[in-house]
Every structure is written in C-alpha cells, then in structure tokens.
Amino acid sequence: MKQLDVCLTPDLLHLHQLNNVVVVVADIFRATSCMVTGLAYGVGSITPVATVEECKALQEKGYFAAAERNAMKVEGFDLDNSPFSYMSERLIGSHIAMTTTNGTLSIAKAKSAAVKVLIGAFLNLGALVNELRSEQYDVLVLCAGWKGRPNLEDTLFAGALAEALKDEFILVEDAALMAQRLYQQGRGNLLNFVANSSHVRRLQRLGIQKDISYSLQTDLYDVVPVLRGSRLVAMH
Amino acid sequence: MKQLDVCLTPDLLHLHQLNNVVVVVADIFRATSCMVTGLAYGVGSITPVATVEECKALQEKGYFAAAERNAMKVEGFDLDNSPFSYMSERLIGSHIAMTTTNGTLSIAKAKSAAVKVLIGAFLNLGALVNELRSEQYDVLVLCAGWKGRPNLEDTLFAGALAEALKDEFILVEDAALMAQRLYQQGRGNLLNFVANSSHVRRLQRLGIQKDISYSLQTDLYDVVPVLRGSRLVAMH
Numbered sequence: 001m002k003q004l005d006v007c008l009t010p011d012l013l014h015l016h017q018l019n020n021v022v023v024v025v026a027d028i029f030r031a032t033s034c035m036v037t038g039l040a041y042g043v044g045s046i047t048p049v050a051t052v053e054e055c056k057a058l059q060e061k062g063y064f065a066a067a068e069r070n071a072m073k074v075e076g077f078d079l080d081n082s083p084f085s086y087m088s089e090r091l092i093g094s095h096i097a098m099t100t101t102n103g104t105l106s107i108a109k110a111k112s113a114a115v116k117v118l119i120g121a122f123l124n125l126g127a128l129v130n131e132l133r134s135e136q137y138d139v140l141v142l143c144a145g146w147k148g149r150p151n152l153e154d155t156l157f158a159g160a161l162a163e164a165l166k167d168e169f170i171l172v173e174d175a176a177l178m179a180q181r182l183y184q185q186g187r188g189n190l191l192n193f194v195a196n197s198s199h200v201r202r203l204q205r206l207g208i209q210k211d212i213s214y215s216l217q218t219d220l221y222d223v224v225p226v227l228r229g230s231r232l233v234a235m236h
Numbered sequence: 237m238k239q240l241d242v243c244l245t246p247d248l249l250h251l252h253q254l255n256n257v258v259v260v261v262a263d264i265f266r267a268t269s270c271m272v273t274g275l276a277y278g279v280g281s282i283t284p285v286a287t288v289e290e291c292k293a294l295q296e297k298g299y300f301a302a303a304e305r306n307a308m309k310v311e312g313f314d315l316d317n318s319p320f321s322y323m324s325e326r327l328i329g330s331h332i333a334m335t336t337t338n339g340t341l342s343i344a345k346a347k348s349a350a351v352k353v354l355i356g357a358f359l360n361l362g363a364l365v366n367e368l369r370s371e372q373y374d375v376l377v378l379c380a381g382w383k384g385r386p387n388l389e390d391t392l393f394a395g396a397l398a399e400a401l402k403d404e405f406i407l408v409e410d411a412a413l414m415a416q417r418l419y420q421q422g423r424g425n426l427l428n429f430v431a432n433s434s435h436v437r438r439l440q441r442l443g444i445q446k447d448i449s450y451s452l453q454t455d456l457y458d459v460v461p462v463l464r465g466s467r468l469v470a471m472h
Contacts, residue, residue, distance in 0.1 A: 008386060011248055015384045148251045150244060152410040173434050174388040178418060185421050198409050 003138040004169035006158040006176040009145035010106045018113035022137045024120040024128065024161065025110055027144035028153040029199050030081050031103025033121045033215040034066075035232055038086035038096065040124075040221035045231040046096045048104035058097035066098040071206055082211050083123075095231075102144035110142055111227055119225035119232060122157060122190075126219040129164045131235065139169065141179075152182075152197040153216075156190065159183025160218075190216045239374040240405035242394040242412040245381035246342045254349035258373045260356040260364065260397065261346055263380035264389040265435050266317050267339025269357045269451040270302075271468055274322035274332065276360075276457035281467040282332045284340035294333035302334040307442055318447050319359075331467075338380035346378055347463055355461035355468060358393060358426075362455040365400045367471065375405065377415075388418075388433040389452075392426065395419025396454075426452045 007016050026032055035046050049055050052067050052074055059065035059077065066079035073080035081100055098104055110117050115137055120128050132139055141161055143154035159179035162171055171177055186193030191213055194200050200212060224235040243252050262268050271282050285291050288303050288310055295301035295313065302315035309316035317336055334340060346353050351373055356364050368375055377397055379390035395415035398407055407413055422429030427449055430436050436448060460471040 008244065009248070011251065012245070012384065015247065146410075148248065149409055150411050150414070152414060155410075155414060173385055174382075174391075175386050177433060178386065178388055178391060178414070181418060181421060182414060185417060197413060 002169050003172045004141070004162055004165055004176055005138070005172045006141045006143065006162065006179050008143050008150040008155060008175050009148055010102075010109050010142065011145075011148040013109050013142065016140055018110070018140065020115055020137055021140050022116045022118060022132065022135055023110040023114040024118045024132070024139060024141045025103065025106045025144065026120040026141060026154045026157045027100065027103030027106065028121060028157050028215050029203060030083060030211055030215060031098070031100040031144065032119045033083045033123055034081060034086050034098070035119050035225050036121045036124045036221055036223060037083040038091065039225050039232070039234045040223045041087050042092035043086065044093045044095050045233050046098055046225070047231050048107045049097055049099045050105050050108040052099055055097045055099040063095050063097040064091060066096060068100045070101060071203060082208065083214055084211070102146060106142050106144040107227065114140075117227035120157060120161065122160065122216055122218045123220045124223055125160055125164070127222045127224050129161065131224045132161075132165060133168055139165070146199055151199050153194050153199060155179045156183050156186055156194070160187070238405050239408045240377070240398055240401055240412055241374070241408045242377045242379065242398065242415050244379050244386040244391060244411050245384055246338075246345050246378065247381075247384040249345050249378065252376055254346070254376065256351055256373055257376050258352045258354060258368065258371055259346040259350040260354045260368070260375060260377045261339065261342045261380065262356045262377060262390045262393045263336065263339030263342065264357060264393050264451050265439060266319060266447055266451055267304075267334070267336040267380065268355050269319045269359055270317060270322050270334070271355045271461050272357045272360045272457055272459060273319040274327065275461050275468070275470045276459045277323050278328035279322065280329045280331050281469050282334055282461070283467050284343045285333055285335045286341050286344040288335055291333045291335040299331050299333040300327060302332060304336045306337060307439060318444065319450055320447070338382060342378050342380040343463065350376075353463035356393060356397065358396065358452055358454045359456045360459055361396055361400070363458045363460050365397065367460045368397075368401060369404055375401070382435055387435050389430050389435060391415045392419050392422055392430070396423070
C-alpha cells in the first residue's frame, strides 16, 4: 500500500526522503490558495521564487509579479497575496512570478528531490485527492507553516488529505495521525476551529478576514497545479 | 501574563528563544517517565548524557548506567529504559547515568540556554503544574519526539500542560494550540488515543505494553525533577 506522510514545517524536511515521492505543498493562508485560484481563473503559469530579487528580475522580463513578506505586499510589485487578486481578467493567459514568506520557500525546498510537486488547498481538495489516488507514488504533504513553525491551518489541510485518503494510503508517522485527528475535530466548522490560531490573529489585524473565510472553502475548483520546470501550471 | 509555548521536536528548537524560559522536557515513552519514577522512589540523582560513551565513562566511575538506543538496552549497561526498573531498592540514594535515543539529547540541547530545565511526564503532571504556576518565567515544553519527528504521546503531554495552565499562561503559537486540542480530544482515554501511534506500535513489537499503560497514568508522584549542574535531582 502507498504511504502518506506529513511534514509539519519545511524546517523538518531534512528528516524526509523525497525520492519517488509526490510532494503536496500547502500554504493555506494564502500562497497556495492564491495559486489554485489563479490557475482556476485562467492564469497561464505561476513561477514560485524564493527571493524578492528573483521576483523583481522576472517582473523586468514582463511577468506579473507578486511579492509578499510578513503578510503584506512588497512595494513595487503588481499583486498582493489575496486570492481575490488572482480572479482578474487581465491575468488570463499571463505569466506570474510569486514570492511569499513561507509557501514559495517550501516549493523551492521540495522541488530539488521530489518526483513531482503539486499544490494543495482546501479549494482544490477533491481534485487533488483524485489525482493522488491515481498516482503510483507515496505522498508527502509539506505544510509551509510560519517561519519554520507548524501552524494550524496547514496542518488541518494535511489532515483533510489524510482523512480522504486513509483507505488507500498508510499513515506512516504520528504527524499524519495528529493532523488527521485535528481535522476530524475541526471539520464541522473550520473557520471557528482556526479562530484562535496565531496566523489568523495576525491576518485579522491586517483586515483580511474575507481571505480566511474564502481559503477554508472546500472543492471550489477542479484544478491541480503541478510544477513543470520552474512553472506551476494546471495539470492536463 | 506569562507565555507557554510548545516545541514539537528538538529539531525545531533553533526557532525558540530560551533566555529567561523554563524548559520542561517530555519523553513520555519512556525516558522522562523513568526519571520521574526513579527520583520518586529515592534515587539520589540522574545524570542525562547525550552519548553511550559518556554513559560508559560515568559507569566506570561507579554510577549505575542506563543506555537505550532504538527502544532497547545497550549491551553492557545496568539498566534498561523501563520505568519499572527504576523502582528497585538497590537504587535508593544511588547516582544513575542515563542516555536514551531522544530524551537525553533534548535535555542536552535545552540546558545550554534555559534558565531552568524541569522533567515532565503524566506521572508528575500535577506537581509540575503547581511548580510552573509559582515560577515567574515563561515556559517552553520541549517534546523529545522520535529521531527529530514529532510524536503523539509527547504532544499530548504538552497539551495536558497547556490545558492545565491555560488560565495563567497565554498559549503563544499554534503548536501549543494543536497540542491542547489533541489532548482535549484524547484525555478521556489516552491509552486508546495513542494505540495507533508509531511509537506505540514500535514498543508493542518489543512487548512493553505495560510501560505504555503505566506512563499514561496521571499524578502518581509529587516529584519535580530539576537539572542542577549536570544532575537531575528531586526539587526541594
């Protein structure tokens, strides 16, 4: 049987073996929710980069550029890190470069060794579950966390995947089990369950409550973003 | 208000600031449960060391020596890692040197910077809660985990502490919140709740079910082990 493992933060990725593993990166608030939304709305590709400088360089080559640090848009860039910004008509068919505090760093760490990197969010949970069922490989859910620390919302997403795939995958280690149990506890009302979390408090101070509610909705889109070379594109 | 934070594995300790912080180290299966038991039964001191070689060196100086790797006693040492081994009359007043796969490594990592290192287990939960209430410092619960990975039983213990102290301490980050919620979910039957965990399966294969049941009992002892120099002794 295939195995499903969970890495609660990129700072623990060194403990995981990535050869022949499909890595699903999740940064629910808000990088991967933005990526899923953008590709669902017709964005051509999203290139995740680790640094603001790389993002700037791609902007100069004609990319739309999105740079977020500490949950705020960096001066001089085209897009912020709100999923609603990725629904714009001007972005259809366009190429976007994106850097965020946690999410794009996780993608950069994963892509060196994984057989495939997919992007996960509650927004595309069902589509992702179908895709992972059809893959022959083991799965690692890499939670982006917050500056190296685990966070509640990404862990809950990992738990949602574990719960959905429990009949086809073995949950190998306790991190997967803990994520699954937290999801079982919280799934009746995710918004309420995350209300006290550190990141939600941080985002609420910035007035982006609507991004939070939006990003906790399940199965809005059928798209599965996959990393091809340096670009995330919609699968198929 | 004082803060309570949780570090789910020693591999994330670099993210935490330890100055003016009391660190509570927990390795429920079984190092810290052994330490609490031994000191409650009258052992004079327990010196945790990181390596088998250091343990051997203290044995040659007349210490009783306990060395565990991968949940098994290392050849040539006096004691294994079962709490029941620490109830012996021959150990009363004696000095023990101990090294384990995860627990003693965590203590070694914590002692460099923390204002005080205490040892936690379900067995001394109430005594520890009283002690932490009377301290003026913030608290970090350091879960020993398993070879760098988080595990369920140490996380549950961190959650039990968070739950008991929630009126006097702020739970600063999501790791503390997640631990607390898992504990709230599992506390009705901890033994059942950990039954599928990786470490329990590992220990069950070794036939040490009774150590597991024993280590999940709450408030058997009033002792709070504290690190004084290189030795753990009973507080007061």
